[in-house]
Amino acid sequence: MIAARLPGLIWIVIAYTVSLILKIKTVPAIEQYVIFTILILLFTTIYCYSNLFLPGRFWMYFVLQSFIVYISAFFTQDIPVIIITLYPLLVGQAIGTTGRKKNYLFLMILVLFTINTLVMVPLEIIDTFLLITLPTMVIIVSYAVIFFNQVNARIRTQYMLEEVELAHQQVERLTLHNERQRMARDLHDTLAQGMAGLKMQLEATNVYLTKGNDQRAKEIIVQSMKRVSELLADARLTIDNLRLNTKEKYDFQQSIIEEVQHFTVATGLECHFEFRVxxxxxxxxxxxxxxxxxxxxxxxxxxxKATNIWIRxxxxxxxxxxxxxxxGIGFNTDMKINxxxxxxxxxxxxxxxIIGGKVDIDSKKDKGTNVQINIPLQGAE
Ligand SMILES: Nc1ncnc2c1ncn2[C@@H]1O[C@H](COP(=O)(O)OP(=O)(O)OP(=O)(O)O)[C@@H](O)[C@H]1O
Ligand SMILES: [Mg+2]
Structure with missing residues (x-):
């Protein structure tokens, strides 16, 4: 930011130094130089932090700076360097910075400039003074306008870069969040769900063993062992997917048929299955x-606690x-789902x-549950 203001700062230092040198030559009044120095320091500080004022509080900035120039000019009486250098700097900054309602601002700067000039320049030489000063000021203003436009463009680019950086960080956070959600879902749908199924099979085995039906218990244990192997393979696949982001090719129909078979074996429930894809x-x-x-x-x-299941x-x-x-018994779908x-x-x-579809869960107490899903296939990956 300071680097962008360097030419302006050099300009202020030149104006200050030239005023002081010329003044010391004519009137050696220390207290006047001290006040003048303080005023110029104030002007410089406000100029350096002009981004705190502009463009929101531009009135406050320009009124303050114009009055500092106006007062400092009186401390270098007969030497109108401050008038010639700092007013154009402010005008250039005003043109480059503010958008609307700045006519009053220019009027104020013009009034202060006129008073300063009339007080400091003897009437007899005022036409010569203006003849030399005005073209010089036009050049300074033009340069200042170009310069401040560049500064503003640089500041805007800086802000844009900061915003891009912020957006980038946000995307990173969201990606991380999505990844965590994906891991949670995968863990739930492989390990947690598999464990729940195994628990049910073990419970069934226990019931058969208690009843002395060892044959049936053995059958379920064999199925459970097969299920454990599948679950392990499933868990490995999930880990692979998380690590490598690879996608296994699914035979959708076959996978669903196997899933339904597992379900029927584990629960003994009747499952009506229709597949038309x-x-x-x-x-x-x-x-x-x-x-x-x-x-x-x-x-x-x-x-x-259902007796029939329909999958379509x-x-x-x-x-x-x-x-x-x-x-089955149904449930209240209004409850907080998470x-x-x-x-x-x-x-x-x-x-x-994620796949661009819609879910509708229809469930009533003792009237069963129907989970319906629509997924548009056009354009889907
Ligand atoms: N088909 C259904 N019949 C009756 N109640 C159901 C049915 N599906 C879901 N529910 C009710 O909705 C609740 C929320 O289901 P959800 O699947 O979100 O969690 P959960 O099955 O309890 O636990 P998990 O996180 O292991 O899946 C269940 O606890 C159950 O009360
Ligand atoms: Mg559940």
Whole structure:
């Protein structure tokens, strides 16, 4: 910022030094120089911090600076260097800085300049003075306008760069946040969900063992072992995805069929399954849909107390429609979906939102639950 004001500062120092040298030659009055120096220091400081005033409080800035120039000019009486140098600096700055309502400002500067000139320059030589001074001032003003325009452009660029940097940091924060959400969802939908399924299978084994049905208990244990292997593979795949951002190619229909089979074996519930999708779905859509359906099934197994489940997946006019319905106890869908310890429905909503779809959960007490999802397939990755 100070570097941008360097030419202005050099200009002020030259004006101050020349005034002082010429003055000392004529009137050696120390106290006058001290006051003059203080005033010029004040002018310089305000000039250096002009960004605190401009453009918002430009009136305060220019009135203050003009009066400092006006008063300092009296301390170098008969030597009009301050008038010739600092008024044009202010005019140039005013032209370069402010947009509207500056006619009054120029009028004020002109009045102060006229008074200063009339007081300091003898009447007999005023025409000669103006003849030399005015063209000089026009040149100084023109230079000042160009200079301040450049300074403003530089300051604006600086602000823009700062804003870009801020936006960049925000994007980084959001990316981090999204990654954390993705990890939480993946952990929930692989490990947590898998553990819940295994727990149910172990409970079933326990019941069969208690009843003395060792054969059935053994069957479930074998299935559970197979399920554990699959879960481990699933967990590894999730870790791979997190590490490498790779996407496994899904056979969507096959994956859903396997998921439904696991569910039926684990719960013994009847599952009516319809699949009518001709289009090859992208791995992103396939993966998210598979996770959503398996969370719906997990919820049915854990909460619904249902006897029948209907899963319908069909594609109509470039829209993938998924419905997972049960005839269980239902629940109140108005409750806060992301309350602590319950992340499944939240994950469903997040996944569907990522692939540009919509979720509608229809559930009534003792009337079952229907989770319906629409995903536009056109233009989807
Ligand atoms: N099909 C359903 N039938 C009855 N209640 C359901 C059903 N699906 C969800 N719920 C209710 O909605 C609540 C929230 O479900 P959500 O999947 O978000 O969490 P959760 O299953 O309790 O825990 P998790 O984080 O392990 O999934 C459940 O606790 C349950 O009360
Ligand atoms: Mg759940």
């Amino acid at each position: 001709m289009q090859q779905l992208s791995s992103t859509i396939s993966e998210h849909c598979l996770r959503v359906i398996s969370e719906c099934l997990s919820n049915i197994a854990r909460h619904a 997946i069909e594609e109509k006019e470039k829209v993938l429609f998924i419905s997972v319905k049960d005839d 309350k602590d310890g319950h992340y499944g429905l939240l994950g469903i909503r997040e996944r569907v939102r």
